[in-house]
Amino acid sequence: MPNCYIETLGCQMNKADSERMLGLLSELNYQETSNLEDADLMILNTCTIREGASDKAYSYLGRWNLIKQKRPNSLIALAGCLAQEKGEAIQKHFPFIDVVFGTHNLHRLPDLLLNAQKTGERQCELFENLPEEIPETPIIRQTKVTAWVNIILGCNFNCTYCIVPQVRGREKSRSPEFIKQEIEQLVAEGFKEITLLGQNVTAYGLDFGDQRNLAWLLRYIHDIKGLERIRFLTGHPHHVDDYLIETVAELPKACEFFHIPMQSGDDEVLRRMARIYKVSDYYKMVEKIRNLMPRASITSDFIVGFPGETHTQFLNTCKVVEDLQFDSCITAMYSPRRGTVGAKWEQEPVLKVSDEEKQERIRHLNALVTDVAEKRSKLYLNTIEEILIEKESERNNQMWMGRTRAGKLINFPKQGVFKQGDLVNVKITQANPWALRGEIV
Ligand code: SAH
Ligand code: SF4
Ligand code: F3S
Numbered sequence: 001m002p003n004c005y006i007e008t009l010g011c012q013m014n015k016a017d018s019e020r021m022l023g024l025l026s027e028l029n030y031q032e033t034s035n036l037e038d039a040d041l042m043i044l045n046t047c048t049i050r051e052g053a054s055d056k057a058y059s060y061l062g063r064w065n066l067i068k069q070k071r072p073n074s075l076i077a078l079a080g081c082l083a084q085e086k087g088e089a090i091q092k093h094f095p096f097i098d099v100v101f102g103t104h105n106l107h108r109l110p111d112l113l114l115n116a117q118k119t120g121e122r123q124c125e126l127f128e129n130l131p132e133e134i135p136e137t138p139i140i141r142q143t144k145v146t147a148w149v150n151i152i153l154g155c156n157f158n159c160t161y162c163i164v165p166q167v168r169g170r171e172k173s174r175s176p177e178f179i180k181q182e183i184e185q186l187v188a189e190g191f192k193e194i195t196l197l198g199q200n201v202t203a204y205g206l207d208f209g210d211q212r213n214l215a216w217l218l219r220y221i222h223d224i225k226g227l228e229r230i231r232f233l234t235g236h237p238h239h240v241d242d243y244l245i246e247t248v249a250e251l252p253k254a255c256e257f258f259h260i261p262m263q264s265g266d267d268e269v270l271r272r273m274a275r276i277y278k279v280s281d282y283y284k285m286v287e288k289i290r291n292l293m294p295r296a297s298i299t300s301d302f303i304v305g306f307p308g309e310t311h312t313q314f315l316n317t318c319k320v321v322e323d324l325q326f327d328s329c330i331t332a333m334y335s336p337r338r339g340t341v342g343a344k345w346e347q348e349p350v351l352k353v354s355d356e357e358k359q360e361r362i363r364h365l366n367a368l369v370t371d372v373a374e375k376r377s378k379l380y381l382n383t384i385e386e387i388l389i390e391k392e393s394e395r396n397n398q399m400w401m402g403r404t405r406a407g408k409l410i411n412f413p414k415q416g417v418f419k420q421g422d423l424v425n426v427k428i429t430q431a432n433p434w435a436l437r438g439e440i441v
Pocket of ligand 2: 155156157158159162163164165199200236
């Protein structure tokens, strides 16, 4: 049987896509290998969210070329968001890439691969848009207890820093019936927790033009027998309304976990980012969440050094992180992306924040984020949490790794008859910013 190796860069959307590629390839009898040197097919699933992400892809390609020279019959495929953005140009530059496909035509992988094998010619196929009907594909999961379930593809916002709408297209919600079937199948296979996935998951159903939205979907899937936990990722503050928050609070399986990127804590910067909410709107949302679910985890992404961001505006972001006490934040220095408004502003010397200043700001913000995360973690000390056992801890096979309902990572010693997929009560004995430790009680 032929082997394939997939390297996945980027976000959960890409990770979920890689699982689909594995599913499609299994129909051609491919088996996954974790050994690159052994692979008949090497797929690079790329990201282009920042310059650093695309640079990473180029460095992989350089290394893979050397491997291919030793194994001339192996094939290299370029997939994902960078491929969608400029796969054709990349293939011209790196002619050893055999197959290029994008985020809109992932389902075409088997045909393209067979064509490449049959003709010995390079294949490049990129669709400008998603197909009218989202193709349902087989999936081979990399996990056993928790799974991602795509519910919406694409994004209709136009944040002025972001390339995602260009490479992931317009929003398209997946049929609720298919979503439910997929979850039922997962539960039958022993999965206990699902994360409803999308770049903009809180826009679910808007394209249906009826009452069905994310809150509706949560109710629609909630009573699936054997399903224990439901999460969703990533939300946009604009679409997190009171009803959604109330629904999460009300439904026992909906976890108190909100990853709702805020991006900046300054109204003027938010306006220029085209985020369409104000700092005060975000505060109201957090207040509502914490009123109904005091234990909820709220996490965010922030960008520092967006063109024109003054030092005072940056300090407003720091103030928000302290005020709102995020459980964790993903921070990034602004990186100009082709075809975005922000990239034009970055060309203007009066607007561009220097690289040194960006570095200084991110250092400062990261220290603050860690500080706040530690405080939030410490609140868990001596409490008893319901933990879903996901797998053995990577560093110690005598320990389990799991998560609290709010999504906090925890390691604890194996004890008793418990196994992967069980829910256990764990007393928290240690807390650092990003993880907890505890003991089964
Ligand atoms: N759909 C999500 C996030 C998409 S991209 C949302 O709306 O929030 C993931 C994160 O990458 C973003 O939250 C943002 O913080 C970061 N990001 C996107 N474009 C960026 C850029 N040009 N430079 C730096 N960070 C960026
Ligand atoms: Fe990008 Fe904004 Fe869409 Fe998120 S909402 S994917 S940041 S354009
Ligand atoms: Fe990157 Fe594409 Fe995700 S650009 S962040 S992999 S949607």
